[in-house]
Amino acid sequence: xxxxxxxxxxxxxxxxxxxxxxxxxxxxxxxxxxxxxxxxxxxxxxxxxxxxxxxxxxxxxxxxxxxxxxxxxxxxxxxxxxxxxxxxxxxxxxxxxxxxxxxxxxxxxxxxxxxxxxxxxxxxxxxxxxxxxxxxxxxxxxxxxxxxxxxxxxxxxxxxxxxxxxxxxx
Amino acid sequence: xxxxxxxxxxxxxxxxxxxxxxxxxxxxxxxxxxxxxxxxxxxxxxxxxxxxxxxxxxxxxxxxxxxxxxxxxxxxxxxxxxxxxxxxxxxxxxxxxxxxxxxxxxxxxxxxxxxxxxxxxxxxxxxxxxxxxxxxxxxxxxxxxxxxxxxxxxxxxxxxxxxxxxxxxxxxxxxxxxxxxxxxxxxxxxxxxxxxxxxxxxxxxxxxxxxxxxxxxxxxxxxxxxxxxxxxxxxxxxxxxxxxxxxxxxxxxxxxxxxxxxxxxxxxxxx
Numbered sequence: 346x347x348x349x350x351x352x353x354x355x356x357x358x359x360x361x362x363x364x365x366x367x368x369x370x371x372x373x374x375x376x377x378x379x380x381x382x383x384x385x386x387x388x389x390x391x392x393x394x395x396x397x398x399x400x401x402x403x404x405x406x407x408x409x410x411x412x413x414x415x416x417x418x419x420x421x422x423x424x425x426x427x428x429x430x431x432x433x434x435x436x437x438x439x440x441x442x443x444x445x446x447x448x449x450x451x452x453x454x455x456x457x458x459x460x461x462x463x464x465x466x467x468x469x470x471x472x473x474x475x476x477x478x479x480x481x482x483x484x485x486x487x488x489x490x491x492x493x494x495x496x497x498x499x500x501x502x503x504x505x506x507x508x509x510x511x512x513x514x515x
Numbered sequence: 516x517x518x519x520x521x522x523x524x525x526x527x528x529x530x531x532x533x534x535x536x537x538x539x540x541x542x543x544x545x546x547x548x549x550x551x552x553x554x555x556x557x558x559x560x561x562x563x564x565x566x567x568x569x570x571x572x573x574x575x576x577x578x579x580x581x582x583x584x585x586x587x588x589x590x591x592x593x594x595x596x597x598x599x600x601x602x603x604x605x606x607x608x609x610x611x612x613x614x615x616x617x618x619x620x621x622x623x624x625x626x627x628x629x630x631x632x633x634x635x636x637x638x639x640x641x642x643x644x645x646x647x648x649x650x651x652x653x654x655x656x657x658x659x660x661x662x663x664x665x666x667x668x669x670x671x672x673x674x675x676x677x678x679x680x681x682x683x684x685x686x687x688x689x690x691x692x693x694x695x696x697x698x699x700x701x702x703x704x705x706x707x708x709x710x711x712x713x714x715x716x717x718x719x720x721x722x723x724x725x726x727x728x729x730x731x732x733x734x735x736x737x738x739x740x741x742x743x744x745x746x747x748x749x750x751x752x753x754x755x756x757x758x759x760x761x762x763x764x765x766x767x768x769x770x771x772x773x774x775x776x777x778x779x780x781x782x783x784x785x786x
Contacts, residue, residue: 425633428526487632
């Protein structure tokens with residue numbers, strides 16, 4: 346990982362904040378009501394995508410605590426168990442950063458495959474934690490559909506984040 | 516890292532055990548998020564109404580005819596309703612009956628959805644400033660949709676009747692049998708605790724029973740439909756196209772107001 350001196354200029358601070366802002370924006374976009382029947386149950390998990398993306402490309406700009414805060418935002422906006430997404434995003438940030446060289450500057454398909462793997466594991470973990478929290482097994486099918494939709498939409502989100510990365514990394 | 520994991524787990528356990536404090540903290544937080552959601556949801560709303568108006572342009576003629584017909588039919592019902600309303604008032608006056616206290620209705624625009632399979636709730640842009648309070652019943656204008664679970668100054672969260680934590684006292688319109696409508700995060704909640712011998716048939720309408728005092732009585736909720744899983748209840752409200760939520764400032768008549776005073780009772784009992 347390239348180490349650079351901390352950049353305390355205004356431009357540097359804005360650039361440093363962009364990954365977190367993009368993650369919060371994704372969380373907000375997933376929470377807006379779209380008026381499509383049954384979509385809200387299986388809404389693609391947009392919030393996890395920037396966590397995954399920045400953990401690979403610029404982990405220094407999305408530290409553990411930032412991933413935690415983004416997760417907390419999702420917890421609060423969706424009204425789910427408080428701390429659930431904070432925990433999931435934190436773990437995703439931690440594990441993906443640890444394996445980032447597997448995905449960094451590799452063909453897009455590799456990154457896509459990694460995202461799919463993370464989505465499946467994170468959704469399974471989320472389902473398990475929420476089921477324990479609620480004391481009953483949550484219906485599994487919406488989770489499956491959500492994961493499939495999320496995998497399908499990831500290229501679009503990755504493309505947008507890629508544009509942002511050019512700004513952040515130059 | 517370890518500290519943050521502990522904090523997250525602590526929050527999970529804390530929110531499970533002390534939901535009141537968490538509700539208050541969450542209310543402050545979703546207040547902070549509400550303006551952003553409000554702004555973001557506006558273009559989506561605009562697009563929806565644009566699509567809606569384009570669609571209605573196509574079948575304007577047919578719709579017009581249908582509406583005229585329906586208006587004729589409803590005029591008849593209006594006359595019936597007015598007569599019954601009058602009769603009702605007169606009879607209530609005779610009986611000296613207490614009516615349920617229904618305050619003004621508060622309208623809130625739906626600005627946030629649950630965005631995932633974990634919970635069935637929506638966020639509206641009306642809060643304590645507009646008079647919203649925790650526990651109030653919410654409708655979409657015609658049908659019961661849920662109840663308020665946390666209130667900030669400018670926003671409130673509504674737990675929908677399909678959420679797995681939702682329990683609504685209901686009755687079957689046809690028979691008057693009481694039951695509890697229990698959500699399980701699926702689109703079709705189920706009817707629990709039906710009395711022995713009660714029968715639920717496909718197509719039966721389910722109304723709120725008013726038991727428990729959260730929902731006013733006889734608000735339509737759903738209808739029974741057959742699934743692989745037996746009979747379930749399909750909510751009448753269209754949760755996907757929920758643009759506004761109407762929050763009912765409904766007061767359950769106090770129990771002591773209903774019961775005669777003790778000395779009154781003894782006076783009546785005396786010969």
